[in-house]
Amino acid sequence: MNDQTSQTDSAPPHQPRVHPQRANASALIYNESGAYLLHLRDDRPGIWEPGSWSLLGGGREPGDRCLEETIRRELREEAGLDIPDLLPFAVERARSSDGTTIPIQIFAGQWSGDPTDLELTEGVMLHWFRPEVMPRLRMAPSTRELVRRHAELLDAGRYGPAPSTTFADADTTAAGRPQQQRTRSAAATSGRPVPTIIGVHLYLENAHGEILLGLRHPDSAYAGKTWHFLAGHCEQESAVACLVREAREEAGLLIDPGDVEYVHAVHLIDAPGTPPRMQLVFRARHWTGTPEILEPDRCVSWSWWRPEALPEPLVPYARAAIDGVREGRLYTEWGWT
Known part of the structure; x- marks a missing residue:
């Protein structure tokens, strides 16, 4: 994490002051014994959490094509570390010195080396700690x-990337139609059972038959600079309750749960090594409000599109879902061997 940010859990979910360009990445590194690698920061004024234990990481630079490149570069520069398997785990937020919030992509990976053998270029030291020891350490509660x-x-035994944390870019043909990529799931590659992640998506048509889609922020954890449904993941709630909440928080749309109907599902594997996902699509027959940009770190524009003239690039499984809804089909499989 860079020196000008501090982690925060208090930013309002519906109106964050999000920095329009910056994004950070951090690494949650664990070993086969269940210990985690922490970085003791320098104890000097003017930096975030001086003298505290933290995760390795830093800010995205202009040459980084994605945040995975950011964290791999930071690990090399700060500690000479190269971890082959890094998976997105979560997206956190930090507050910068000017009061805006910055998204932090957390990647997780396993490494079992000796941190004393690493050449640390920033901070004081690296050390393994078990989670039960961490309440005694000086570190951010988040x-x-x-x-x-x-x-x-x-x-x-249920570890897998958290919702909305996949960076894989889906392939398309020259005509923009999705290709049926055949990949192996995280369960197939790790030998461990991996639960299917459930996503919910809003299929909204206006009086002209146009479909609502959002253009995702370039630094979005998933599908940056790509058009997609209004979507989210369940947080200890039903799928319909999640859809209603996401519509309100992301776009200021008020939807009565009784006006929601299930119209399609895409069961997919997005990329090799990622967990399977069940993407549920619901149509709202009625709603109140005009789409607004309320989470600018995730979506920078809402627009209505004719189904025969959808924008590019469009998330491939969203296109497949739209085709399925218009054809009256309820289910699509994507990426399974």
Whole structure:
């Protein structure tokens, strides 16, 4: 994490002051014994959390094509570390010195080396700590909570990337139609059972038969600079409740749950090594409000599109879902061997 930010859990979810360009990436590194690699920061004024234990990471630079490149570059520069398998785990937020919030993509990966053998170029030292020791350490509560969540999934054998954290770019043909990519899931590549992640998507048509789509922010954790449904993931709630909440938080749309109907599902594997996802699509027959940009770190524009003239680039499974809805089909499989 760069020196001008501090982690925050208090930013209002519906009106964050998000920095329009900056984004950070951090690495949650764990070993086969369930310990986590922490970085002791320099104890000097003017930096974030001086003298505290933190995760390795930093800010995206102009030459980084994506945040995965950012974290791999930071690991090399800060500690000479190269971890082959880094998976997106979560998206956190930090508050910068000017009061805006900055998204932080958290990647998780396993490494079992000796940190004393690494050439540390920033901070004081690296050390392995078990999660139960961390309450005694000087560290940000949000970092401690992040480790706790990951450790619980790891102990339960249910570890996989968290919702909305996949960076893989889906392939399309020259005509923009989705190709049926055949990939192996995280379960197939790791030998461990991996639960299917559930996503919900809003299929909204106006009186002219146009479909609402949003252009995702260039630094979005998933599908940057790409058009997509209004979408989200369930947070201890039903799928319809999630859809209603996401519509309100992301675009200021008010939807009665009774006006929601299921219209399609895409069961897919997005890229090799990622967990399977069940993408549920619901249509709202009625709603109140005009789409607004309320989460500018995720979506920079809402527009209505004719189904025969959809924008490019468009998330391939969203296009497949639109085709399915218009053809009256309820289910599509994508990427399975």
